[in-house]
Structure formats: structure tokens, C-alpha cells
Amino acid sequence: xxxxxxxxxxxxxxxxxxxxxxxxxxxxxxxxxxxxxxxxxxxxxxxxxxxxxxxxxxxxxxxxxxxxxxxxxxxxxxxxxxxxxxxxxxxxxxxxxxxxxxxxxxxxxxxxxxxxxxxxxxxxxxxxxxxxxxxxxxxxxxxxxxxxx
Numbered sequence: 001x002x003x004x005x006x007x008x009x010x011x012x013x014x015x016x017x018x019x020x021x022x023x024x025x026x027x028x029x030x031x032x033x034x035x036x037x038x039x040x041x042x043x044x045x046x047x048x049x050x051x052x053x054x055x056x057x058x059x060x061x062x063x064x065x066x067x068x069x070x071x072x073x074x075x076x077x078x079x080x081x082x083x084x085x086x087x088x089x090x091x092x093x094x095x096x097x098x099x100x101x102x103x104x105x106x107x108x109x110x111x112x113x114x115x116x117x118x119x120x121x122x123x124x125x126x127x128x129x130x131x132x133x134x135x136x137x138x139x140x141x142x143x144x145x146x147x148x149x
Contacts, residue, residue, distance in 0.1 A: 018085040027080030031072050038068045056114055064107040071100040 020027075042065040049058050078093040 018083055020080050020083050022079045024080035027076050031076035031080075034072050035069065038065055038072065041065055042069070054118055057111065057118065060107060060111045060114055064104060064111070067100060067103050067107065071097065071104065074100065 042062065045058055045062055045065065074093060074097050078090075078097050082089045082093050084090050
């Protein structure tokens with residue numbers, strides 16, 4: 001409907017039928033590869049990252065990975081299966097894709113803010129430890145000077 005209003009058949013059609021944005025023989029294998037990579041990442045986060053990274057960071061990345069797991073097939077559908085001439089499905093698919101991608105970007109921002117928070121916490125802890133070591137060193141040095149002095 002919308003395409004016909006902007007591109008009348010007589011002038012722009014040239015007898016060609018509109019298909020998906022990209023060929024599905026190209027899009028679907030790439031989507032499968034991306035799903036394997038993201039699923040592998042989720043397995044590593046679940047099995048091997050416990051104790052090796054802060055729990056808040058691990059949880060944020062697990063949520064982001066699950067959102068990606070749902071986004072990848074939808075992106076493959078939007079690029080390789082649905083045709084722009086099927087306006088309802090095309091608009092619905094791309095609206096969902098944009099929403100999920102916005103969610104992924106939002107989770108990346110949350111991850112960045114969390115990383116800043118963790119870095120500040122670690123900096124405070126290191127400063128406190130350094131302060132304690134300096135106080136301990138000062139007290140040891142002053143007690144040694146009193147004994148020698």
C-alpha cells in the first residue's frame with residue numbers, strides 16, 4: 001500500500017518482484033553463526049566466570065546475552081525472510097528489532113556505569129589499604145627510632 005503510493009507500478013516496477021532485503025542463503029547462516037557465538041559466551045559466563053568477575057557485571061552480561069539470543073533470529077527474519085512489500089510484517093519486525101537493539105544499547109550503558117562504579121569502589125579500597133600500610137610503616141619506623149634513639 002505505502003510502496004504503491006510512492007512508487008507507482010507503471011513507472012518503477014519494471015516487472016521485478018520485491019523480495020527480502022538480503023538473500024536468505026546469506027543471512028540465515030550468519031545468524032546461526034552469531035547465535036552460536038552468543039550462546040557460547042553465555043555458557044562461559046554461566047560456567048566459568050563465577051568468581052572471576054564481579055557478580056553484578058556477570059548478571060548484566062547474562063541479561064544482555066539473552067536479549068541478543070532473541071534479537072538475532074528477528075534480525076535474520078527482517079533481513080532475509082520478510083519482504084518490504086509485506087508492510088505489516090515488515091514494520092512489526094523492524095519495530096521489534098529496533099526496540100531490542102535499544103535494549104541492548106541500554107544494557108551496554110548499564111554495564112559501563114556498573115564498571116565505573118566497580119572501578120571507584122576498587123580505587124577507594126586500594127587507597128584505604130595504602131593508607132593503612134603507610135600508617136603501619138610510620139608506626140614501625142617511629143618505634144624503631146625510639147628504641148635506637
